Amino acid sequence: MDDQVVPYLFEHASIRVQVVRLTRAWQMLHRSHDLSTGATHMLGRCAAATALLATTIKFEGRINVQLQSDGPLRLLLCQCTHELGLRGMARVADAADLSEAAGRDSLQGLAGKGHIAITIENTREDKRYQGITPIMNDSLASSFEYYFDQSEQLPTRLWLAADAQTASGLMIQRMPGGDTREEDWERAQRLAETITADELLGLDAQEVVRRLYHEEDLRRLDGRPVRFYCRCARHSVSAVLQGLGEAEVQDILAEQGRVKVNCDFCGEEYLYDHVDAAALFADGTPQQGPDRVQ
Numbered sequence: 001m002d003d004q005v006v007p008y009l010f011e012h013a014s015i016r017v018q019v020v021r022l023t024r025a026w027q028m029l030h031r032s033h034d035l036s037t038g039a040t041h042m043l044g045r046c047a048a049a050t051a052l053l054a055t056t057i058k059f060e061g062r063i064n065v066q067l068q069s070d071g072p073l074r075l076l077l078c079q080c081t082h083e084l085g086l087r088g089m090a091r092v093a094d095a096a097d098l099s100e101a102a103g104r105d106s107l108q109g110l111a112g113k114g115h116i117a118i119t120i121e122n123t124r125e126d127k128r129y130q131g132i133t134p135i136m137n138d139s140l141a142s143s144f145e146y147y148f149d150q151s152e153q154l155p156t157r158l159w160l161a162a163d164a165q166t167a168s169g170l171m172i173q174r175m176p177g178g179d180t181r182e183e184d185w186e187r188a189q190r191l192a193e194t195i196t197a198d199e200l201l202g203l204d205a206q207e208v209v210r211r212l213y214h215e216e217d218l219r220r221l222d223g224r225p226v227r228f229y230c231r232c233a234r235h236s237v238s239a240v241l242q243g244l245g246e247a248e249v250q251d252i253l254a255e256q257g258r259v260k261v262n263c264d265f266c267g268e269e270y271l272y273d274h275v276d277a278a279a280l281f282a283d284g285t286p287q288q289g290p291d292r293v294q
């Protein structure tokens with residue numbers, strides 16, 4: 001079944017394998033984005049990696065994965081809740097030509113100098129943790145591997161692939177404790193390295209694991225469903241407009257007859273006419289909390 005993260009454990013070593021294959025959730029995520037092929041595929045790989053990250057780390061709230069670079073791909077942003085509600089967006093420099101072969105995990109030509117910031121917002125404790133990772137080897141997967149190594153102290157390998165229909169990822173991790181022999185970990189990596197982008201896109205989790213580890217003893221655990229979820233809401237947009245100030249909002253109204261705000265993630269359109277705008281500033285105080293649109 002698609003749109004889930006499926007974990008497997010080696011029976012005789014503390015090694016975890018996770019496979020994610022997003023189809024409908026991924027198509028929903030990017031359908032409102034008008035991106036070039038290359039940027040769409042990057043966003044898909046980022047979405048798959050973010051879903052894998054969210055099932056690996058213990059948190060209650062959400063995870064932000066934000067790539068910023070001075071290359072044509074200015075910004076990649078994926079967010080995932082602990083319930084695996086996923087959304088994402090990308091911003092590309094004007095006139096950038098970002099075409100590339102489907103599935104290839106390379107940032108070469110897309111991102112220049114830059115970094116990936118991974119922020120974990122624990123809403124229950126109202127705490128934020130942030131790890132900053134340089135873009136490694138022109139690859140999103142390498143950058144995530146570096147993050148796991150540095151921030152989570154979990155030796156991790158990751159393979160990502162995406163096209164317009166499917167966003168997939170394979171992750172293997174050497175879990176703390178246990179009696180994993182070095183040769184077991186090396187063998188698990190060697191076998192995983194034989195996976196191709198076409199296989200990641202075309203096979204489901206069970207087929208991927210069978211293809212790589214048919215000679216090993218692995219136990220399948222319950223999969224966790226991933227869905228597209230955007231938390232934008234009119235009251236958040238209202239709070240942003242209130243933050244802009246009455247004069248600014250009146251200027252836009254005078255110029256355009258209405259205020260139109262589109263969600264960067266899902267494309268939802270929020271419209272405010274004169275009456276709505278007047279209501280925003282009726283009592284002089286924000287009507288809702290300090291939520292931002294994003």
Ligand SMILES: [Zn+2]
Nearest residue numbers: 230232263266
């Ligand atoms: Zn939205």
